Amino acid sequence: MSDTLPLLVGGSIAIDNVKTPTDEATNLLGGSASYASLAASYFTDPVHLVGVVGSDYPPEHLAMLERHGVNLGGVDRSDGASFTWSGEYHQNMNDRTTHNVAVNVLQNWQVGLSSELAASPVVVLANMAPANQLEMLAQCTAPGRFVLADTMDLWIEIARKELEEVLAGIDLLVINETEAREYTGSTNLVTAGNLLRAKGPEYVVIKLGEFGAILFAPPECNHGLFRCGAFPLSEVADPTGAGDTFLGAMAGYLASLGTTDYRFEQIRDAVVRGTVMASFTCEAFSTRRIEELSELELLERLEIFREMSCW
Amino acid sequence: MSDTLPLLVGGSIAIDNVKTPTDEATNLLGGSASYASLAASYFTDPVHLVGVVGSDYPPEHLAMLERHGVNLGGVDRSDGASFTWSGEYHQNMNDRTTHNVAVNVLQNWQVGLSSELAASPVVVLANMAPANQLEMLAQCTAPGRFVLADTMDLWIEIARKELEEVLAGIDLLVINETEAREYTGSTNLVTAGNLLRAKGPEYVVIKLGEFGAILFAPPECNHGLFRCGAFPLSEVADPTGAGDTFLGAMAGYLASLGTTDYRFEQIRDAVVRGTVMASFTCEAFSTRRIEELSELELLERLEIFREMSCW
Numbered sequence: 001m002s003d004t005l006p007l008l009v010g011g012s013i014a015i016d017n018v019k020t021p022t023d024e025a026t027n028l029l030g031g032s033a034s035y036a037s038l039a040a041s042y043f044t045d046p047v048h049l050v051g052v053v054g055s056d057y058p059p060e061h062l063a064m065l066e067r068h069g070v071n072l073g074g075v076d077r078s079d080g081a082s083f084t085w086s087g088e089y090h091q092n093m094n095d096r097t098t099h100n101v102a103v104n105v106l107q108n109w110q111v112g113l114s115s116e117l118a119a120s121p122v123v124v125l126a127n128m129a130p131a132n133q134l135e136m137l138a139q140c141t142a143p144g145r146f147v148l149a150d151t152m153d154l155w156i157e158i159a160r161k162e163l164e165e166v167l168a169g170i171d172l173l174v175i176n177e178t179e180a181r182e183y184t185g186s187t188n189l190v191t192a193g194n195l196l197r198a199k200g201p202e203y204v205v206i207k208l209g210e211f212g213a214i215l216f217a218p219p220e221c222n223h224g225l226f227r228c229g230a231f232p233l234s235e236v237a238d239p240t241g242a243g244d245t246f247l248g249a250m251a252g253y254l255a256s257l258g259t260t261d262y263r264f265e266q267i268r269d270a271v272v273r274g275t276v277m278a279s280f281t282c283e284a285f286s287t288r289r290i291e292e293l294s295e296l297e298l299l300e301r302l303e304i305f306r307e308m309s310c311w
Numbered sequence: 312m313s314d315t316l317p318l319l320v321g322g323s324i325a326i327d328n329v330k331t332p333t334d335e336a337t338n339l340l341g342g343s344a345s346y347a348s349l350a351a352s353y354f355t356d357p358v359h360l361v362g363v364v365g366s367d368y369p370p371e372h373l374a375m376l377e378r379h380g381v382n383l384g385g386v387d388r389s390d391g392a393s394f395t396w397s398g399e400y401h402q403n404m405n406d407r408t409t410h411n412v413a414v415n416v417l418q419n420w421q422v423g424l425s426s427e428l429a430a431s432p433v434v435v436l437a438n439m440a441p442a443n444q445l446e447m448l449a450q451c452t453a454p455g456r457f458v459l460a461d462t463m464d465l466w467i468e469i470a471r472k473e474l475e476e477v478l479a480g481i482d483l484l485v486i487n488e489t490e491a492r493e494y495t496g497s498t499n500l501v502t503a504g505n506l507l508r509a510k511g512p513e514y515v516v517i518k519l520g521e522f523g524a525i526l527f528a529p530p531e532c533n534h535g536l537f538r539c540g541a542f543p544l545s546e547v548a549d550p551t552g553a554g555d556t557f558l559g560a561m562a563g564y565l566a567s568l569g570t571t572d573y574r575f576e577q578i579r580d581a582v583v584r585g586t587v588m589a590s591f592t593c594e595a596f597s598t599r600r601i602e603e604l605s606e607l608e609l610l611e612r613l614e615i616f617r618e619m620s621c622w
Contacts, residue, residue, distance in 0.1 A: 091498055092498040093498065093499075187403040187404065188544075188547070189543070191545050194545075211522035212540070214543065222618055223618065225543055225619050226619055226620075227523075227541075228540075229523070229539075230538075232501045232536055234499060234502050234505075235499065235502075236499070268622055269622060307533055308533060308536050308537055308538050309537075309538050309621070310620070310621035311576075311580060
């Protein structure tokens, strides 16, 4: 992978406690940046993780990330308790209830990038407070860098102004369906995608969960659209982190191309890889399935997905 | 089109009154078989329509179907009032409220096929009472015929036994997402599709509305699946009849192939054509958009859809 570019992934690193209709588990590796960096590690090298953990953070989670080549030099260690999320999925595995969010060490965290990390040519602002995303963005120094970002409903509600600033400074936004409708006030997804593009990012991906994703691009590229399905799964064990995995795999694939000046087809191919990688995440709690993924399994599923989707 | 096979389409022929958040119209051409036969007429010839209308039925609707080559010899004329549906779409254009259904002449209608129509090699049992679907099925005589059917939530609730008999006698079922989940009791769509296949039909298509459709096939064909998106529309004027259009276009395309012994790829290509034809239906009230469709528009959208969906 001598041509691959360094990738910087900033976001939350959490402890998750997850309950599903058939199972439950505690003290899991969670957080947007954890999933994204692990997923990216299948495509590019190095992957630099930026975030904060408390003194209670399970060392085995960080060790697992390191085994996958994720560089932890940018992970701050704080004296407080780690960011923790506890939630429960309902019977359909789409709706979930958050039982508890303990922000803890994230509360007062500030992004401080080393000059090496600040020079990363591909940057992921995984889901975190827009204020932190802006902090990180302001420290990035690489000319012609490509920046991908995600967000969530909470920030649309309480930090819309900062979020608008984030959008103005990035190249690709990933957002889920209900958030896109909420943010733009449009029930039509095509309209919503184009409204989001008008706020700054050249590319917008609206995630549809089990129904896939839509990539919005400049109108002169492929009619401005790519419609990607989701890889069909007969069992979903835990969808937590699927969206973060999607984002990380997209970014990792793009960084692996050795450029930051992407053609539409390369962004499209990144969406496909994000989709397939996210399908593995859904097959087990936390990152358990993607921790053990082989390159062959990934390539095989990519080919099956192409056969299932193209004609 | 000398190689095309005759297609028989049985189902409801209705008068629709439709209200949307921005517009409304009354006395429209409606009914499952109306949409399906018109859509099929773009692909195959002859298309035989079977159904019943009352003495109040607007003659211009029937004249329009005839202009498109739909053969009305199998349409019964009754003294009563026509089947009428009145409904209203909500802001998101997905949810709708039915204000009134007047079954009228459909109440006591019985299917009676001429020997010519009974010998049709491709048959569509569009949405109607399973008892009528069974009546029609029992009269079909062509050896090796290919039968496609649709249904709706009402029949799953009040006529499940007859519906099971229908499923045992058909080759391809089209059903929407919520109905598939309700019928099978499975929230997982892959599982639901396979459970429906186990009831008889070799192929099952689960329609996902704006999110496309999933084709379920024997496991040895393309991993048992084809995942088709929907053609993205920035405005949906009236989705009524989109599913019926989908079914009719599928059947018309299959009949146009001059055989009833289809390869998986042909069923897949039929799903693509159904999807694209249904997108036109959504662009105006009733059949107004597909009435005026040119072959060139259809071919162009098919190509754009391929570019938007494949990689």
